[in-house]
Amino acid sequence: xxxxxxxxxxxxxxxxxxxxxxxxxxVRDVSERGKPTGKYVVAIDAVGAGHGDMVLYATGSxxxxxxxxxxxxxxxxxxxxxxxxxVDGELVWDRQAPAVKA
Amino acid sequence: xxxxxxxxxxxxxxxxxxxxxxxxxxVRDVSERGKPTGKYVVAIDAVGAGHGDMVLYATGSxxxxxxxxxxxxxxxxxxxxxxxxxVDGELVWDRQAPAVKA
Amino acid sequence: xxxxxxxxxxxxxxxxxxxxxxxxxxVRDVSERGKPTGKYVVAIDAVGAGHGDMVLYATGSxxxxxxxxxxxxxxxxxxxxxxxxxVDGELVWDRQAPAVKA
Amino acid sequence: xxxxxxxxxxxxxxxxxxxxxxxxxxVRDVSERGKPTGKYVVAIDAVGAGHGDMVLYATGSxxxxxxxxxxxxxxxxxxxxxxxxxVDGELVWDRQAPAVKA
Amino acid sequence: xxxxxxxxxxxxxxxxxxxxxxxxxxVRDVSERGKPTGKYVVAIDAVGAGHGDMVLYATGSxxxxxxxxxxxxxxxxxxxxxxxxxVDGELVWDRQAPAVKA
Numbered sequence: 001x002x003x004x005x006x007x008x009x010x011x012x013x014x015x016x017x018x019x020x021x022x023x024x025x026x027v028r029d030v031s032e033r034g035k036p037t038g039k040y041v042v043a044i045d046a047v048g049a050g051h052g053d054m055v056l057y058a059t060g061s062x063x064x065x066x067x068x069x070x071x072x073x074x075x076x077x078x079x080x081x082x083x084x085x086x087v088d089g090e091l092v093w094d095r096q097a098p099a100v101k102a
Numbered sequence: 103x104x105x106x107x108x109x110x111x112x113x114x115x116x117x118x119x120x121x122x123x124x125x126x127x128x129v130r131d132v133s134e135r136g137k138p139t140g141k142y143v144v145a146i147d148a149v150g151a152g153h154g155d156m157v158l159y160a161t162g163s164x165x166x167x168x169x170x171x172x173x174x175x176x177x178x179x180x181x182x183x184x185x186x187x188x189v190d191g192e193l194v195w196d197r198q199a200p201a202v203k204a
Numbered sequence: 205x206x207x208x209x210x211x212x213x214x215x216x217x218x219x220x221x222x223x224x225x226x227x228x229x230x231v232r233d234v235s236e237r238g239k240p241t242g243k244y245v246v247a248i249d250a251v252g253a254g255h256g257d258m259v260l261y262a263t264g265s266x267x268x269x270x271x272x273x274x275x276x277x278x279x280x281x282x283x284x285x286x287x288x289x290x291v292d293g294e295l296v297w298d299r300q301a302p303a304v305k306a
Numbered sequence: 307x308x309x310x311x312x313x314x315x316x317x318x319x320x321x322x323x324x325x326x327x328x329x330x331x332x333v334r335d336v337s338e339r340g341k342p343t344g345k346y347v348v349a350i351d352a353v354g355a356g357h358g359d360m361v362l363y364a365t366g367s368x369x370x371x372x373x374x375x376x377x378x379x380x381x382x383x384x385x386x387x388x389x390x391x392x393v394d395g396e397l398v399w400d401r402q403a404p405a406v407k408a
Numbered sequence: 409x410x411x412x413x414x415x416x417x418x419x420x421x422x423x424x425x426x427x428x429x430x431x432x433x434x435v436r437d438v439s440e441r442g443k444p445t446g447k448y449v450v451a452i453d454a455v456g457a458g459h460g461d462m463v464l465y466a467t468g469s470x471x472x473x474x475x476x477x478x479x480x481x482x483x484x485x486x487x488x489x490x491x492x493x494x495v496d497g498e499l500v501w502d503r504q505a506p507a508v509k510a
Contacts, residue, residue: 001330001348001382003316008134008189010105010158014149015182016168024103024158024182026134026189032314032332032346040134042103042158046379047320056316056330056348061163061265061367061469062381066322069379073148073171073181075103075164079379080321080330087314087332110236110291112207112260116251117284118270126205126260126284128236128291142236144205144260163265163367163469175250175273175283177266178205212440212495214411214464218455219488220474228409228464228488230440230495244440246409246464265367265469277454277477277487279470280409307432307450307484309418338416338434338448352481353422362418362432362450367469368483372424375481385481386423386432393416393434 001056003082004029006049010042018072025049025078027057034092043076044069054093056080103158105184106131108151112144120174127151127180129159136194145178146171156195158182205260207286208233210253214246222276229253229282231261238296247280248273258297260284307362309388310335312355316348324378331355331384333363340398349382350375360399362386409464411490412437414457418450426480433457433486435465442500451484452477462501464488 008026012019022044029039034054043057046066055078057063063077064070084094110128114121124146131141136156145159148168157180159165165179166172186196212230216223226248233243238258247261250270259282261267267281268274288298314332318325328350335345340360349363352372361384363369369383370376390400416434420427430452437447442462451465454474463486465471471485472478492502 010187011185012182058379058381062379065379073160073164073167075160080318083317085316112289113287114284175262175266175269177262214493215491216488277466277470277473279466364481364483368481371481386420389419391418
């Protein structure tokens, strides 16, 4: 999985019928230090993430292993909202403590 | 999924027999801000997208989860036409309002 | 799928037994404008492509969805020979008109 | 598979229910010489790796071929802890001999 | 598939039980001209390749389509040892003629 931040939404009326009712989230990919990498992905949200949340997203066939995406043409899914993460013993992100946010 | 713009078509007479009758669209990959990234993909169109449309495309095995691509040697599919999308609270693309188009 | 040009062949005697009888083609990856990207792939040819042909190739599990590659350790397949393609309304490649070839 | 070093942990309370009880490890991707490449992945740990361990991780559908990840929305798994590896006849990493560690 | 050269070995005692008895080879990725690209992969050897051999390796789910890797958490497999390959009509590599080796 990779870490990203929910920064937007894609609206689509004309789409594969299996995608009706699903929310397309724009997820900005970040580095292990929480900095934007310049990449992004549009993912189906399987856990109720909101704008600004740091999330874990899975891609490929693994993205279809949730009730929301099973058997659907979705290659990216948000499967966890991150509370916090650390790297090299330092806290990179804490959802409850904005001061140390990336 | 990633966002791209339909910019062309590939014509092929000699192809895997399962691909007969399918349309190959050239989709120019764009950034979260709607700018070309220099990459592209040739995708099967499962939703009737037209030239200039911004679309969502799925890749890998997920590209085979539509009636048009099931069981076929296709690794990219257009599975949604985008009406609009926003990033960081700003509208990036609006299909009905050319003025704010990327 | 991506577009590439058949530029060579790989010969192998010692290989997985399922690969016996298959031809390994060196396919030079090209941009949407038909220029080499510096990347390549070795693909199984499912359609009888020849040296110099511009082709479409599929990768990943989708590469196994042809009679030639079903159930085999092949992650890239040539599944179409390109007659022509256009981008932004301009003809990029025409198999019958060398003058406009990339 | 690729080689990486376990450098952190991601904590998540709200996640796909199949992921409950699994540990998310931050794995820093390294080169064949053991140097960081600037990339990382968040992987499920199937072998009990600890902080600082050099490990092998598998991605994509192959990441679901362990008891810990079967049928789950996980696209990366740590499936081996590395004792040592060599390249061009030189020892790059030896878990028991810190002096030659990367 | 991509072309690479076997340049090393990874030793692991603690690993997923399905991987017991398999050999992890460090494969240095090369360009179509046989030059190192700076990338590598650790692959399961399904054909008995030796140090210095140029090989074809497959990745993703296709890497599990050999008797050695079926159902296992392996995302890369050596499925052919290369005798020779040519590009643009020139011999790039010949296993029996070191003088023209890359």
